[in-house]
Amino acid sequence: MTHNEEIEIVCEALRLEKEANNVIAEYYKVVDDTPPSIDPEPTKRVVQKKQYPVIKSTVKHNWAIMLVPTFILWLLGAMIFSVMFEIGVLISLLGWIWPIIYLVQNSKLKKQNIIDISNTEEYRAVCNEIDRKYEEECKMAETEYLNRMEDYKNNVVVQYNNMLQMWNAQHEKQLREVKNSKESAEHALEKFYTESRIIPEKYHDVEILEYIYKIISSSEYTIKECIDDYEKNEMKKLEMARIQELQYANALASNKRNWRKNRIAY
Numbered sequence: 001m002t003h004n005e006e007i008e009i010v011c012e013a014l015r016l017e018k019e020a021n022n023v024i025a026e027y028y029k030v031v032d033d034t035p036p037s038i039d040p041e042p043t044k045r046v047v048q049k050k051q052y053p054v055i056k057s058t059v060k061h062n063w064a065i066m067l068v069p070t071f072i073l074w075l076l077g078a079m080i081f082s083v084m085f086e087i088g089v090l091i092s093l094l095g096w097i098w099p100i101i102y103l104v105q106n107s108k109l110k111k112q113n114i115i116d117i118s119n120t121e122e123y124r125a126v127c128n129e130i131d132r133k134y135e136e137e138c139k140m141a142e143t144e145y146l147n148r149m150e151d152y153k154n155n156v157v158v159q160y161n162n163m164l165q166m167w168n169a170q171h172e173k174q175l176r177e178v179k180n181s182k183e184s185a186e187h188a189l190e191k192f193y194t195e196s197r198i199i200p201e202k203y204h205d206v207e208i209l210e211y212i213y214k215i216i217s218s219s220e221y222t223i224k225e226c227i228d229d230y231e232k233n234e235m236k237k238l239e240m241a242r243i244q245e246l247q248y249a250n251a252l253a254s255n256k257r258n259w260r261k262n263r264i265a266y
Contacts, residue, residue: 001198003216003220003222006198006216006222006223007213007216007217009196009198009199009223010199010209010212010213010216010217010223010226011213011217012192013192013193013196013199013204013209014206014209014210014213016185016188016189016192017189017204017205017206017209018206019185020182020185020186020188020189021206023178023181023182023185024182024185024186026178026181027178027179027181027182030171030174030175030178031175033171035164035167035168035171036163036167038156038157038160039152039156039160041149041152042145042148042149042152043145044141044142044145045141045144045145046141047134047137047138047141048137050130050131050133050134051130052126052127052130053123053126053127055114055117055118055123057109057110057111057113057114057117058113058117059106059109059110059113061106062106065102066098066099066102066103067099069095069098070095070096070098070099071095072095073091073092073094073095073098074092074095076091077089077090077091077092077093077094077095078092189204198223199212199223200227203227203230208230211226211230211233212226212227212230215229
């Protein structure tokens, strides 16, 4: 076999490998392809929660009722204090307790007042009107939702099913085509290597064939010599990687030793 014939064989092998790789990549791209998703279903409109009017108590805070008795009790306690010590202290203490009693009672009155207002016909009428409007809004939201769902089922789902049927048919056709192309490319490649019988199976790779073609097309090397050169180059890469790994390990060990020495020195 002449040198030119060997160049042609390597060139053809490289072309067939690249073609097969492209076809195989396209095949798996089609295999992994998925149909477009359907539009999401309509959601029910959220009705704002009903809020009843805030009731404000009409019971007012009377400062006079809270403070005047306090001052009177303090004054009375001071007057009696010099004559009857214990009674004076007790009356003065009541002056401190009275505001607390007043505040507690006033709070109870306010709460009861709010309950009384909530039970009035006027307030109940307002609440009933709010309930009525809320129920109407809920019914409207439900009706709107049912109408949208009906439209969704009759239009969106039907259109999507039709589109999906077309997509499946087109996808199956495309899959058959790329599968045939893949099988043809693989068959052509296998046939070429079987007939040429010069490139070992280990080197049936685009990157390796490019390396071989680069050498054989620019020198008088045979395919076997190019393969030997490739193997030598790979051995050099492995040796360089091993040396770099060894250098890294030695540097790491040296750093550890220096760290220990420095630690002992301190």
